[in-house]
Amino acid sequence: MKDQHEYAALLLRLGLGIMFVAHGLLKITVFTLPGTVAFFEQVGFPGWTAYPVAFAETIGGILLIAGVGVRWVSLALLPVLLGAVAVHWSAGWVFSNANGGWESPAFLALAAGVQALLGPGKMALRLPSRSGNSQPILT
DSSP states (O other), X not given: OHXXXXXXXXXXXXXXXXXXXXXXXXIIIIXXXXXXXXXXXXXXXXXXXXXXXXXXXXXXXXXXXHTSSHHXXXXXXXXXXXXXXXXXXGGOSOTTSTTOOSHHHHHHHHHHHHHHHXXXXXXXXXXXXXXXXXXXXXX
């Protein structure tokens, strides 16, 4: 049964990682950073926050896919998702509403919280520990 939990954590980690990379690269390459800044300002966030959000999503997604620092990365990305909930709050629950509802970012925030609790699961890169304990690099 433990093995199933490890594979479940892997699938969740890969799904979240791919989603974060896709959203980060969307902000950088499609909307462009200046366009993302303008959108952030339009919805009431300081424009400069577009930069850390886009890079946090991209780098955080890569770290999740690799399985590095999964618990901390998942927790660090929660404010990004909660910010997305705030942006879509006025559009209502269903994400298919005009301007998107808050159901999708709320579910992703829940999934990131679950990932933080589960940990990395199978096939995660492990960084060498400072204590000198020998651990496999890929578990």
